[in-house]
Amino acid sequence: MSKPSLQFVLVLYRQTWPAVASNKLLSTFLQEHPENHLLIIDNSPEIKDVPIVGEANITYQQYPENPGLAPAYNLALAEASKHHHEWLVLLDQDTTLTEDYLAAILADKQPLDEVVCRVPQMFANQKQISPLLADTYIDRNWHCPPIGVTNRRVMAINSASVWRVSFLKKIGGFSLEFPLDFLDHWLFYQVHVHHKEIEVLPICLEHDLSVLHYQTMTMERYQSILAAETRYYTEVEIEKKQRHLQQLQRRTIKQFLSVGNRSIWRATWKSYQNLRRKRK
Incomplete structure (x- = not known):
């Protein structure tokens, strides 16, 4: 071998x-x-x-x-x-x-x-x-x-x-x-x-x-993740963009209910709204 x-x-x-x-x-x-x-x-x-x-x-x-x-x-x-x-x-x-x-x-x-x-x-x-x-x-x-x-x-x-x-x-x-x-x-x-x-x-x-750890993640890092997600589903696997849009909506609701850092869910909601505008 x-x-x-x-x-x-x-x-x-x-x-x-x-x-x-x-x-x-x-x-x-x-x-x-x-x-x-x-x-x-x-x-x-x-x-x-x-x-x-x-x-x-x-x-x-x-x-x-x-x-x-x-x-x-x-x-x-x-x-x-x-x-x-x-x-x-x-x-x-x-x-x-x-x-x-x-x-x-x-x-x-x-x-x-x-x-x-x-x-x-x-x-x-x-x-x-x-x-x-x-x-x-x-x-x-x-x-x-x-x-x-x-x-x-x-x-x-x-x-x-x-x-x-x-x-x-x-x-x-x-x-x-x-x-x-x-x-x-x-x-x-x-x-x-x-x-x-x-x-x-x-x-x-x-x-x-x-x-996986929102409690220790910085907002700068989370913003980086959101930006990369948006770029990926609008430039690479475009056929999955609609599904990602739905996922962002569900993630926003879950974070609103379970994540103490309120900036997290607001950033997710903003990413969702921006992606919706790009779809139009």
């Missing part, structure tokens, strides 16, 4: 390296498999001490202006291409990796070009949040694809997804139109429109999905 060459990218934001969920596991893995490389992109306003930097296969770069995920991923893609890595692994500071996951992505069982992405099953609060079937608009009644290779329309979160470098280069890299939010929607939509396949790995990981 062949072992693919992996380029990892880990994006940090206001997080120290010792607080990263999988720092010890990653350090050990990279020591045992020096042919792979880790690029740490720190979008924090201040430089953090990363003890493992200095190893031959670990690089650290800081961007205090916090340009988002897409620029960091594009930088990692350039590094992967430069060093002839076959796969690019996107990592998040809030995902807890396992030895089984690293072993699975190191063993390349999908050499065919049709499989352009490999994803684990991601859980938050004991509920699977990724990958999800995306033939229709994803709402609270989502459904999950089975384990294995599929050509069904699938959406998954960025973190722990493993991408074929040749495919990413073919689609022009990561879209700067979605530098942070909805980048994952855009990316997996590219798999669909290019008629490629995804492998769902028999691996379960835990992820702390920040967008």
